[in-house]
Amino acid sequence: MADPTRLRAHEMAALLRSGEISSRALTEAHLSAAERQNHALNAWLVIYRENALAQADAADKRIAEARRAGTAALNALHPLCGIPIALKDLVSVKGGQATAGSKILKGYIAPFDSTVAARLKDAGAVILGKTNMDEFAMGSSTEHSAYGPTANPWDLTRVPGGSSGGSAAAVASFHTPLAIGTDTGGSIRQPASMCGVVGIKPTYGRVSRYGIVAFASSLDQIGPFARDARDAATLLHAVAGRDDRDATSAPEPVPTELLGLATSDDEAAAYLKGKRIALPKEYFVEGMEPGVAARIREAVGAMEQAGARVEEVSLPHTDYGLATYYIIAPAEASSNLARFDGVRYGYNDRSSGEFIADYIKTRGAGFGPEVKRRIMLGTYALSAGYYDAYYLKAQKVRTLIKADFDAVWAAGFDAICAPTSPTVAFSLGARTEDPVAMYLSDACTLPINMAGLPGMSIPAGLSDGLPVGLQIIGAPWSELSMLRLARAYEGITARAPWRDLEPAELQLTDDPTTPSPIERKERQKSGASAPGAGGHS
Amino acid sequence: MTSAPAAAGTGALARYEAVIGIEIHCQLKTASKMFCACDTQIEGAEPNSHCCPVCLGLPGTLPTINKSAVEWVIATGFAIDGEVATTTRWDRKNYFYPDIPKGYQISQYQLPLVANGKLTFDTSEGPFTVRVRRAHLEEDTGRLIHEDRDGRRVSLARRSLIDFDRSGMPLMEIVTEPDIRTAEQARRYAEELRLLMRTIGASDAEMENGQMRVEANVSIRPIGREAFGTRVEVKNMNSMRAVERAIAFEIERQAELIDGGGAVHMETRGWDDPSQSTYHMRPKEEENDYRYFPEPDLPPLTTTPEWLAAIKARLPELPAVRRTRYQTEFGLSGYDASVLVNDLASTALFEGALAAGEGVPAKLLANWVTGEYMRLVKGEESGGSADPVQLAALVKLVADGAISGTNAKEVFAEHFATGRVVAAIVEARGFRQISDAGALGTAVDEVLAANPAAVADYRAGKGAAVGFLVGQVMKATRGQANAAMVQTALRERLAKTE
The missing domain is CATH 1.10.10.410 (Arc Repressor Mutant, subunit A)
Known part of the structure; x- marks a missing residue:
């Protein structure tokens, strides 16, 4: 058989049922690819070889039993049974680490399963390991990980995006067909865009946050990465739905049609006929790379040709998205991260023998600079005398941003299409010294979090050899139509030449002499002392 | 300070008026904690045996609301004639301390469940009404235990241990307006609130084990002046007696300070029972900026009229109503009615004996409860109990002249101590009166x-x-x-x- 890592999850599921492949073989193929190439990518923080193989054996047993019991039992098997998956390292899995990319959670072992992990285990999915991320999901490049940056398999000198960069890179590199990420301001969609994979941020409240290390509670959502819309829909279906442990999870039913997206490209493409698509002019901002803008206009043009009606709309409060986001998200984060005090778990420094001094030392050394910056921002915004001017005002603007979108839905549009990121993947180190430049990476994604809407990024071709993501934004709870639209776009671009391309530098990662992202970063630092490069001696 | 002021003197109140506000925290009587499923039966349990990822604040955990805790606060709202919010929400109170595992306490800041209530009670100077500003719901913290080198519990510790069993226990905080003027009123307010809690079943409100914690804000001002004086917060009052004494002490202390040309400083003081005095704990200027903001993990709560009506319908007869009824229905004196109503066991004994249907006069029963029963409960033999049916039977014997009053008291004492049935005691001791x-x-x-x-x-x-x-x-x-x-x-x- 050809390399099974190149299959889509739904193809793997079919082979598992027909007995043409075992979950063990599938898992082994993915584990060895991940183990072989992680040196050059640093997408994985931990790989659970033994546990994964044990889960694979258990899945094989379930599949074998179902096969003996007959077709009905085989059809009743969960579509993820025996399928490998990666989890961002802020998803709690009982007995495993959950560093959230931070030194302060080094050594912490979660004593319970997150709801997402529990649902995946019940489905029979095989958890391969935990992926790299910006510390506490604060970042857009995965460079703010305490465990070193992740490289983009399309160009190893570039970032994979972030904060779920490890998950995106692992899916793009065929280390896993599926991965879980979180998205607070773009942390699933932006790395999906930069790595050329599919990523969904569901409606706020769609997926339980229980057991997911929190960044900003009113914005965080958990979602899937996959290599096509069908797989992403299947994974979303598996983890979505009301959870009594998360009071903000909604009782909204999860449509089973998510498991039945069109298999044929033509059938899928037919969905576009008569659909009304909004193109917000504010999302084609200054600073957007022409190649990115071109790909998005081409993608929307292709949809129009397939029968969709595309109209330009205005989302007038878009400009305030970034500023208000950087009040609300840090404010919630400053409170959410207060629990990391070294008293009960994780990293601590108790050398001073006095608890306030120990707190200061623990948090001073345990948090990275970006996390500290946001804790400071958030603490300031919530302080007495500033609360009304910052936090309260930001919440009011948030309502206006949401109203912009409501007007689009009220006007009868089925979806909004926009770029996911204004640029393709940027070089390692290019934005780490300029927080605002880094924050601007999420200008097109974070308003969607502010409005609580579902959004996704799907590959829309390349610019300068690097992936460009098309963002599809839907009305609340409209994930099914959003995915049908994504699937339709896959249908009309099924024969596009870029569809067959694998990440350009993935092969380099097989070479053990290829430098690791950490080595690249070190080199860059020493190179930075060269004239004109910014001086960091 | 060299000379201690008189413990409960009245000297100061001749020249100054005290302004007192009370904050009371009551542990609500629920099966599980405020935001998780942990069992609340923590009394006497091994430390850290009643906690879970949620009340330990582990990464990724989320709170879920305990409906019955909310209902207790709403019930309290109705019981104090307060306004129950139609929409309420939770806020985070942020501060760092090792006993608070999330680095914030989930509380209610801007939209408390209950506002603008009032409570009326008797004092030695007649009835008095205190306005209740608000009652809200929050979670308790863990408990710090300080140990010295030999593992003894001390205040200046070599090391501190944390017991998270109390973490996340449901607490109701009830705050009064600064309406109270005397230490006695303060004690009586706390007593009446405790009775109310026990009557409606919201809390056992035992001060000794921290189920009810009373804090007082005390200031004084020259009689006739409008402006408030500088207030001092008094804590660690572990009994009703301590509440009265601590506040009386504090009034005298402040008066002496001012009379001596000094000034009262904003501070938190603790009551020390052995020395019957308050001591400085910390200056109030150091008060934290708690950075309150709406708890994003919990959606706002809407209280539907149907829900509120159901809670209201479940309320039992309240103490004030019951006192009036005992006077009008049974002709009891105000004093006797209060004695009966102020102690729930007495009320239960009285009501139970009435319900036993022996047809004995209520007033006679009341006398037995307020007299013999209360004497025994307060006496050396306490620890016993009286069965209402037996009391009714006994009082019937007395009323019928079948047993002498003196013998009846002996019978009752024996029943109280041993639980034996009245008829058997009368028989065994040959107390049946010869009236032939x-x-x-x-x-x-x-x-x-x-x-x-x-x-x-x-x-x-x-x-x-x-x-x-x-x-x-x-x-x-x-x-x-x-x-x-x-x-x-x-x-x-x-x-x-x-």
Whole structure:
């Protein structure tokens, strides 16, 4: 058989049922690819070889039993049974680490399963390991990980995006067909865009946050990465739905049609006929790379040709998205991260023998600079005398941003299409010294979090050899139509030449002499002392 | 300070008026904690045996609302005639301390469940009403235990241990307006609130084990002045007596300070029971900026009219209503009604005995409860209990003249101590009174025949001899004779045979 890592999850599921492949073989193929190439990518923080193989054996047993019991039992098997998956390292899995990319959670072992992990285990999915991320999901490049940056398999000198960069890179590199990420301001969609994979941020409240290390509670959502819309829909279906442990999870039913997206490209493409698509002019901002803008206009043009009606709309409060986001998200984060005090778990420094001094030392050394910056921002915004001017005002603007979108839905549009990121993947180190430049990476994604809407990024071709993501934004709870639209776009671009391309530098990662992202970063630092490069001696 | 002010002197109140506000935290009586499923039966349990990822604040955990805790606060709102919010929400109170595992406490800041209530109660100077500003719901913290080198618990510790069993226990905080003027009013307010909590079942409100914690904000101002003085917060008052004494002490202390040309400083002071004085804990200037903001993990809560009506319908008769009813329905004095109502066990005994249906007069029953029962409860033999059905039976015997009052008290004492049935005690001890005229007559005749000297004394004008003769009859009947009938029979016979 050809390399099974190149299959889509739904193809793997079919082979598992027909007995043409075992979950063990599938898992082994993915584990060895991940183990072989992680040196050059640093997408994985931990790989659970033994546990994964044990889960694979258990899945094989379930599949074998179902096969003996007959077709009905085989059809009743969960579509993820025996399928490998990666989890961002802020998803709690009982007995495993959950560093959230931070030194302060080094050594912490979660004593319970997150709801997402529990649902995946019940489905029979095989958890391969935990992926790299910006510390506490604060970042857009995965460079703010305490465990070193992740490289983009399309160009190893570039970032994979972030904060779920490890998950995106692992899916793009065929280390896993599926991965879980979180998205607070773009942390699933932006790395999906930069790595050329599919990523969904569901409606706020769609997926339980229980057991997911929190960044900003009113914005965080958990979602899937996959290599096509069908797989992403299947994974979303598996983890979505009301959870009594998360009071903000909604009782909204999860449509089973998510498991039945069109298999044929033509059938899928037919969905576009008569659909009304909004193109917000504010999302084609200054600073957007022409190649990115071109790909998005081409993608929307292709949809129009397939029968969709595309109209330009205005989302007038878009400009305030970034500023208000950087009040609300840090404010919630400053409170959410207060629990990391070294008293009960994780990293601590108790050398001073006095608890306030120990707190200061623990948090001073345990948090990275970006996390500290946001804790400071958030603490300031919530302080007495500033609360009304910052936090309260930001919440009011948030309502206006949401109203912009409501007007689009009220006007009868089925979806909004926009770029996911204004640029393709940027070089390692290019934005780490300029927080605002880094924050601007999420200008097109974070308003969607502010409005609580579902959004996704799907590959829309390349610019300068690097992936460009098309963002599809839907009305609340409209994930099914959003995915049908994504699937339709896959249908009309099924024969596009870029569809067959694998990440350009993935092969380099097989070479053990290829430098690791950490080595690249070190080199860059020493190179930075060269004239004109910014001086960091 | 060198000289301690008089513990409960009234000197200061001649020149100053005290302004007192009370904050009370009550642990609500729920099966599980405020935001997780942990069992609340933590009393006497091993440390850290009643906690889970949620109340330990582990990464990724989320709170879920305990509906019955919310209902207790709403019930309290109705009981104090307050306004129950139609929409309420939770806020985070952010501060760092090792006993607070999330680095914030989930509380209610801007939209408390209950606002603008009031509570009326009796004092030695008559009825008094205190306005309640708000009642809200929050979670308790863990408990710090400080140990020295040898593992002894001390305040200046070598190391500190944390017990998270209390973390996440449901607490209701009830805050008054600064309406209270005397230490007695403060104690009475706390007592009445405790009674209310116990009556509606919201809390056991035992101060000794921290189920009810009373804090007072105390300031004084010269009589006649509008502006408030500088206030001092007093904590660590572990009994109702301590509440009254601590506040009285604080009023005197502040008056002495001002009289001596000094000034009161904003501070938190603790009550020290052994020395009967307050001591400085920390200056109030250091108060944290708690950075309150709406808890994003919990959606706002809407209280539907149907839900509120159902909670209101479940409320039992409230103490104030019950006191009035006892006076109007049973003709009890205000004092007796209060004694009965202020102690839930007494109320239950009284109501239970009434319900036993022996048809005994309520007033007689009330006397037994406020008299003998209360005496026994407060006395050395306390630890016993009285069964309402047995009390009713006993009082019926007394009312029917079937047992003497003196013997009835003995029977009751024995029942209280041993729980034995009244009829059995009366039987075993031969206390059933001889009220049969024939039987009594025989005994009286025998005594007269056997005591000619006493009979002669009586006839010689010594009326007191009757007492001796009654005693002899009682002795002969082993106390079972109806003393009043004996006396009548004696006098009749002595007059006749003259």
